Amino acid sequence: MADVTLSARPAFHGLMMPVGEVSAPGVRVSERTDLSLATVIARRGRGAAAREAAATRYGLTPPDRAMWAAADGLTFVSTGPDAWFAVREGGGYELAGELRSALGEAASVSDQTDGYAVLWLSGPRIRDVFAKGIHLDLHPDVFPVGAAAVTDAAHIGVILWRLADRAADEPVFEVAIFRSYAGSFWRWLSSSAAEFGLAVDA
Amino acid sequence: MHEFTYLGDAAYRRPDPQAPDALEAFVEAVHTRVNPAGIHEELWYHGSGCRSWLKVRRDTRTHEIHGASFANPETTR
């Protein structure tokens, strides 16, 4: 028995159905199941040290404002004073351990790879959809590429960050929510996006 | 507002539990409130955000906010 592998069930499994008119959808969405996630909190008074250690090891400086910074598939999203949400492409459960050894005594790290579910969202109407639940000004001048926020969406806590645009008028956001909320989040997202058309990307 | 939770007077200090009058000091600190009509420096928790405790100066008559800072003196940002 010991050699059997376990099958994974993504948080949004079975939920993601397109809604509304999707020939030219206002919003496209897909679940990022290929990410490793971790919370990183600097030890007392070690914020600068943690940022330096990351810079040395990964060639990126975790931001000290509500922004993200990325290099080589690793992103540090700021989630508070000297606290970050680390996201790495590729998946697996090694990220936390690696960060722990990279940052040493400068930070505490917790694996959150399955703690959060992450959605990738884009489309010309994505801001209009977010406006139906997120109390945050996402105007491109106020929330530029590189910006990040921790807030609520329709009573559900979210970590939100803006990636580079896909094309003109195709802004891209990623949103992380605690995994258990996937069903409720989807109900809000799909009903809010219905008028614009919500397409699900594989 | 609902992203934040109010706690009370920011002047709250946990009394010295070893002091001879610790009991009275704790009774007082935990229960008695200044409750001013005017500027009040108070604690708020950013629960659905960065989870920081903040000190907020607010006018209790108008709800006007006159500044905020991290309650943790060691938080620099």
Place this chain on the structure above:
Amino acid sequence: MRYSGFSVFMQALNRHKGWKPTWRDAAPKPSYDVIIIGGGGHGLATAHYLAKVHGITNVAVIEKGWIGSGNAGRNTTIIRSNYLLPGNEAFYELSMKLWEGLEQDVNYNAMVSQRGVLNLCHTDAQRDAFARRGNSMRLHGADAELLDPEGVRKLVPFLNFDDARFPIKGGLFQPRGGTARHDAVVWGYAHAASERGVDIVQNCEVTGFLREGGRVVGIETSRGTIRANKIGMAVAGNSGRVAEMAGFRLPIESHVLQAFVSEAIKPMIPTVVTYGAGHFYISQSDKGGLVFGGDIDGYNSYAQRGNLPTVEDVCEGGMSLMPAIGRVRLLRSWGGIMDMSMDGSPIIDHSPVDGLYVNSGWCYGGFKATPASGFCFAHLIATGRMHETATAYRLDRFATGHVIDEKGVGARPNLH
């Protein structure tokens, strides 16, 4: 002036020319035996019982605005005695009894309406907690019924029984609970007190205390100094401010509570209903408006107004419980300043300053207490001793640990 159907009939013949003021709008005299600060329900009731029960009629009620301008004039009018803890239940049951005879007592129709109060529960644990409370009420001689979902459905068939996020598992029903017309309570007590000689002084703000030898002997007001040997404060949300004038602090914080009324509609809600899974309670006024409310906004405030998140929270609760009110329009919202105490229960006691008595800490449940509060406060002021039914409401209970914490949340006033 005596009120009755007959007097209305006689006045109608006279084109209502003969009516006299419901209460005398008195100018302050230089001194009184007793001064009550605060012309809300509690202050006026205190004056009434001082005069009626204790024969003390040289009394002034000092009100900074017009009587009833505080919480008495802005509450959701729910009266009930469905408390759990001994210190509370006996007191609120006394209040209930006084409500039951109020109109005849004060010769004013305060429209005390015993249409019942239904508290809904949504889990088995909540139902057991309600049972504990209902049993406690019965032990106190009050009325309480534990309803199953069918019983609830019979009483209020249009609740969300089918699509609810939190299913209705039953409810605690107090048939004797209900509502009273809040303003009429104020006017009724004012009428009765005034008829017995009490001076009701409006537009007179207390700004300080007169002291002699460590005790208070009078008050400074916007209309001059007024002396008295005994002074009771019943200023609800302003307790902190008035206590500060007397040089002490209370285990009280002032928080804003909003309330709401809808446009008037034909009778819809037969009883008072409170939601157990969200902050929402509702009844229908005799005029037809749905009167409803929810949780306090949660922050210290003297502004008498609140904010949208709370409005939304209340309406979300309302819609999830009663989806049939969706197209009813909210007509008006307002706020009151709640004297939230550290255990959620009131204080009726001597203050730390001689000659000054405290009546405070009513949180958002003090309307129902109005008669008993006045009754017990009058007793304390007249006799110097706590009324036996209100002995638990001591100020030193925080020091002794004999707190009366119905919700079990401790010294977090905004959670009570």
Place this chain on the structure above:
Amino acid sequence: MSGQPNRIAGGLVERSRTLAFTFDGKAYIGHEGDTLASALLANGVKLVGRSFKYHRPRGIMTAGPEEPNALVELRTGARREPNTKATVAELYDGLDAQSQNRWPSLDFDVGAVNSLLSPFFVAGFYYKTFMWPASFWEKIYEPAIRRAAGLGRVSMEADPDHYEKAYAYCDVLVIGAGPAGLAAALAAGRSGARVILADEDFSFGGRLLGDRREVAGMAGSDWAGQAVAELASLPNVRLMRRTTVFGAYDGNEFGLLERVSDHLPVPPRHLPRQRMWRVVARRAVLASGAIERPIAFGGNDRPGVMTASAVRTYVNRFGVAPGRRVTVFTSSDDGWRTVADLRSAGVAIEAVIDSRRVTNEALRESAAKGGTRLIEGGSVIATKGAKALSSITVADANGGTHEITTDCLAVSGGFNPNLAVTTHLGGKPRWSDDVSAFVPSNPPAHITVAGSVTGRYGLADALRDGATAGADAAAGLGFAITPAEPLPCDDDHVAVSPLWHVAASKEKAFVDFQHDVTVSDVALAEREGFRAVELLKRYTTLGMATDQGKTSAVTGHAIMAALTGQPMEKVGTTVARPPYTPVAIAALAGHHRGKDFKPTRLTAGHAWAVRQGAVFTEAGQWLRAQWFPRPGETDWLQSVNREVKAVRESVGICDVSTLGKIDIQGPDAGEFLNRVYINAFAKLAIGKARYGVMLREDGFVMDDGTTARFGETHYVMSTTTANAGPVMMHLEFCRQVLWPELDVQLVSVTEQWSQYAMAGPNARRVLERLLGDALDVSNEAFPFMGVAEFAWRGVPTRLFRISFSGELAYEIAVPARYGEALVEALMEAGRDWDITPYGTEALSVMRIEKGHVAGGELNGQTTAADLGLGRMMSTKKDFIGRVLAGRPGLADPDRPTLVGVKPVDPSQRIRAGAHVLGKGAEAVIANDEGYLTSVAHSPILGHWIGLALVKRGPERHGEIMRAYDPVRGGDTEVELCSPVFYDPEGTKHHG
């Protein structure tokens, strides 16, 4: 279907689009661009409603949201909407409206007898009557009053429509799109500022739509169209029609209601009926105009009596003549605009009555030109007509009276600035003698007023004020303004001499039309001492109707001022409160109703549990499997008994993922735990777990749970499901506020792990089969309270040997995406031992059998000592709550303390919530000695058992008492006993 007898030429309605509608079952037609009111008037319908108290016949009085009379029930079935103002209901094809507050019909309304009884039904009569006998109130008087009161009827069905909420942000919010608002939006919009322009109307233009004015050399409505086109072309401007700004709130926030689909028969698929917006605006320009006020004279409520500006609106905007022989009664120059516009539209004018001596020659001439009869210094003292106006009686300046036949009386009593939004944050309006009205004073710093709302009523004022306010707002935020030329327009007459009340009237003169408050009611209130305007309001209900006194309050206050001889500034005015116009409750709830009231949290194994047919229960926001019924089981107790037995006899599994898990890391993590728990943690060995209890600072128990140590600086705390959030907040408070000097970091990892408890004598066997050689789980290698982290089938796995059930038990956790796979693997591994999934109910039975405390005992009112955990309180260290736990009230040995209870007759059932009285003691509170906190049926013992808090309980084992449960008809003799019913030696979980 009849024609539209009163439809005249002109107007802005789309005549090519004919819409059919019904009122009280009768079919009519109107046009696109009509309101229900304009369409009714076009069809000659005058009687549309009945008043609140006297059931007087009422018609359409205004053309806006201030309407007090023309309220209808709109739509049918579950969409029926009571109290809809016909004056703002946009006409759509198929609209179905009913009159309300009448029986059996609008024409013949029995309730109208109230009018005959009106000598008794004066303000406040009920306070003085109906007191005897006391019992009659609920049975007789109150039901009668309640039935008579109220207006429209609710459908009593769930609202079938969908609602939304949304947030928006802008630099400048312009409220109102009349000339002032349009000018403001243009000025701000041209600067590049982010502008939102909102108007409650479905067309932009404000008074420019209802008046015949000229702006920039063109018709005012054309200019408005042009301005709107320009605004629409600016990408930084958002135009929001049908959107009411209903309130101003803290933090520069405004509440807006957008009626997305109210002009359609039903909302289109995927669109809400309405959308509530919360707009954060750095600046706002309030250009909400002014509301015309009526004059109180006898019979001023007869259908056909209207405000003069409304008459104008019907003529100019809707192409409808509200009457065929119109009379104008005015105390202001603005009434003369109505005269002029009626004349231009070719509507016959019977007479103009100006309460003033008309000093303005231009006005006199214009009347003369049309040959209209002019009565200067006159006033209307009475009206006639059964259900619609037929004539009026006018008193002239010399004491003469004139009977004038007329079917429409246009009344202009001056204007009240529509300033409600300026007072929502606490501002008080100021009385202005210049314009005889309350005007805004000191609006909040971020709100500027412009146009008629300021009390400057000229069109030129509006255009100039608006442009200035818009430009200033944008400039103040750093946007560059290009100065614009002032817009030319035709000139204004705006003088008014207030006439509140025609004293010579004998008949009822209404102040508040909807609530039937008359001039004599105000006088009665004065006589009875209700002189403060707020008392006047509450005693008479003046201004408390659905229109919130928009046409009545100030008039009532002015009458009170006259009665008391006080100046208006002294009398003041009542407080306006949000919402500015009523808002559907569903709109304020938005998405969050029904199943979406609160988010639902589901564990990773939820779908699996659903497939097993689990019954779920709420645990905070979580759903947890309560039990797993099997075919043939007819009640929950059978299922639960089976599940408990399976665990006690073999092995069972239970999803415990919902318990809070907090990673506590850092060099001071141990010290931190020492300070928050009553017992010691700093010395907990790595690889071990310990049960801990934490108090609030006031000494009462806050929460409990086990905390495991995984490394030198790494602990994982578990909390109860319900308290996970509050505990996190508490710990962050301790860390950040109380002890910032501690180097400790906290983060919730609840969701990272899917965790299952596996309990029962065969648990280890199953585990061995499951884990293979991934971990040695022998008792020696992995003893009670051991914890381990290891890799299993390629994923990080945690194992805890902790037991809530009292059996040999483990909790195993894997990353959540494998939660479903884990439970399937557990079932597979346990097949030979008949492994049984169990729910929270069986979990609860077993913990009660073991005397473990949980929700019923951790109710925030108990101390550690109450729960029999007093000895855990360390005497060697300080901890949160230690000092105050020593208060006499908490340390009182008489406090109810944890015991077990069992029925003396084992066949009897007991229930949690029953109170404990002495045996044979009378059921009064003095004999109350405690209560049952948790109860379960123990299948092992074969009877019901319970935990209770009883005074000196632990000293009283063996005593027979009474479990008194009158609300459920229970009264059972019980024996107090040890709270540990099962395996008191604790050998099982050590085994």
